[in-house]
Structures are given as C-alpha cells and as structure tokens.
Amino acid sequence: MIVKETKNYEKVERYNVEVTEVIAESYKSIINNLGEDVHREGILNTPVRAAKAMQYLTHGYQVDPLEILKSAMFTEDHKHMIIVKDIEVYSMCEHHMLPFFGKAHIAYIPNGKIVGLSKIPRIVDAFARRMQVQERLTDQIKNCIQDALNPLGVAVVIEAQHMCMQMRGIQKQNSVTTTSSFTGAFEKDKTRKEFISLISNKFS
Numbered sequence: 001m002i003v004k005e006t007k008n009y010e011k012v013e014r015y016n017v018e019v020t021e022v023i024a025e026s027y028k029s030i031i032n033n034l035g036e037d038v039h040r041e042g043i044l045n046t047p048v049r050a051a052k053a054m055q056y057l058t059h060g061y062q063v064d065p066l067e068i069l070k071s072a073m074f075t076e077d078h079k080h081m082i083i084v085k086d087i088e089v090y091s092m093c094e095h096h097m098l099p100f101f102g103k104a105h106i107a108y109i110p111n112g113k114i115v116g117l118s119k120i121p122r123i124v125d126a127f128a129r130r131m132q133v134q135e136r137l138t139d140q141i142k143n144c145i146q147d148a149l150n151p152l153g154v155a156v157v158i159e160a161q162h163m164c165m166q167m168r169g170i171q172k173q174n175s176v177t178t179t180s181s182f183t184g185a186f187e188k189d190k191t192r193k194e195f196i197s198l199i200s201n202k203f204s
C-alpha cells in the first residue's frame with residue numbers, strides 16, 4: 001500500500017489489488033473462526049475494509065525516513081536546541097497487533113545543517129506506521145536524525161498508552177509508558193534537563 005501526496009497536497013492511498021485480496025481472505029477466515037457470519041450485510045465488506053485498514057496502519061514499510069530528512073536539509077549556522085514537541089504517534093504493538101498511541105517530543109542541536117520542521121513528524125509516522133515496540137520506535141527516530149544531520153545531539157521522548165494493556169490483559173486504563181533516547185550533547189545532564197524542562201512547559 002502506498003500513500004502519496006499530489007501536487008495539491010492531497011493524500012492518495014493506492015492499494016495493490018492482489019495483496020488486498022489475500023489479506024481480505026485471511027480476515028474472512030478470522031471473522032468466521034471468531035463465530036461471526038461473514039455473509040451478514042454489515043460484515044460482507046469487512047474483510048476488504050480491514051485489509052485496507054491494516055495496510056494503512058503499517059504503510060511505514062513503504063517509506064524511506066532517511067530520504068525524507070535528506071530531501072529538506074539546509075545549511076545554517078545555528079547551534080541551539082530545536083524542539084518539536086507533542087507530535088501525535090499512532091503505532092501498532094508487534095506482540096498483539098493492537099494500537100499504542102501518544103506523543104513524541106524530539107530535539108536536536110544542529111551542526112551546520114537544519115532540517116525542514118515538517119520532516120520530523122513525517123519520520124515519526126514513517127517509523128510508527130509499522131509493527132513496533134515503543135523502545136525501538138524511539139531509537140529508530142533518534143538514529144535516523146543522527147545519521148541524516150550529524151547534529152551535536154538528538155533527544156527523543158515518547159509517552160504512549162498501549163491498548164493491549166488497557167482493553168485486555170492487565171487492563172490498566174491510566175498507565176503511560178515513557179521511553180527516551182539521547183545522543184551527544186543530550187547525554188550531558190544540563191542539556192537533557194533543559195530539554196525535559198522545555199517539553200514539560202505548556203503553552204497557555
């Protein structure tokens with residue numbers, strides 16, 4: 001499944017017909033085995049809908065995050081912390097194939113190159129729209145920014161709720177998991193504290 005943006009910035013979803021049919025057949029069997037009637041009106045198109053939904057939720061495999069960053073890098077002599085915070089994250093836990101969702105807060109300190117701001121949420125999506133664990137998602141985002149920009153440091157914090165811990169299993173509705181990953185300057189106490197303090201401030 002490919003998500004493309006047109007020149008007018010409209011998002012177009014293109015599904016490979018054969019892949020969708022194969023996944024839909026599997027869903028038919030799953031729905032049947034769950035005890036539902038696959039011929040019931042409301043469910044008749046569900047296998048295809050679910051096949052498309054699942055391909056959408058994992059379309060990050062078709063995206064190259066490094067290329068996204070490289071497509072908008074600019075030379076700039078700015079050596080201060082740049083933070084993009086409160087980026088919505090929707091991902092799929094690889095253990096249960098249930099969503100986990102929350103916010104990512106990302107910072108870097110440039111070393112000659114800055115990147116187009118929108119590209120940071122774009123790479124979050126590129127890695128999040130896959131089967132993931134929160135820890136790997138956090139590290140992949142950090143490594144990608146480090147590799148593309150070679151900055152003085154990168155910081156990534158993700159706060160998320162896992163549906164597999166809420167709707168089933170341990171059923172804890174209010175627990176939030178925080179993961180973090182740092183390079184370079186952010187390994188220093190002072191810089192990391194400044195980052196944590198800035199992401200904790202809310203705009204009034």
Ligand SMILES: Nc1nc2c(ncn2[C@@H]2O[C@H](COP(=O)(O)OP(=O)(O)OP(=O)(O)O)[C@@H](O)[C@H]2O)c(=O)[nH]1
Nearest residue numbers: 093094095100132133134135162164165168169170
């Ligand atoms: N570290 C980590 N664990 C995760 C993540 N998403 C889900 N899990 C956990 O993956 C584990 C899988 O454990 P298993 O014991 O194999 O699965 P389970 O029997 O369904 O476990 P319960 O959820 O405890 O019922 C669970 O503890 C989940 O909470 C994640 O992003 N990171």
Ligand SMILES: [Zn+2]
Nearest residue numbers: 093095096164
């Ligand atoms: Zn899970």
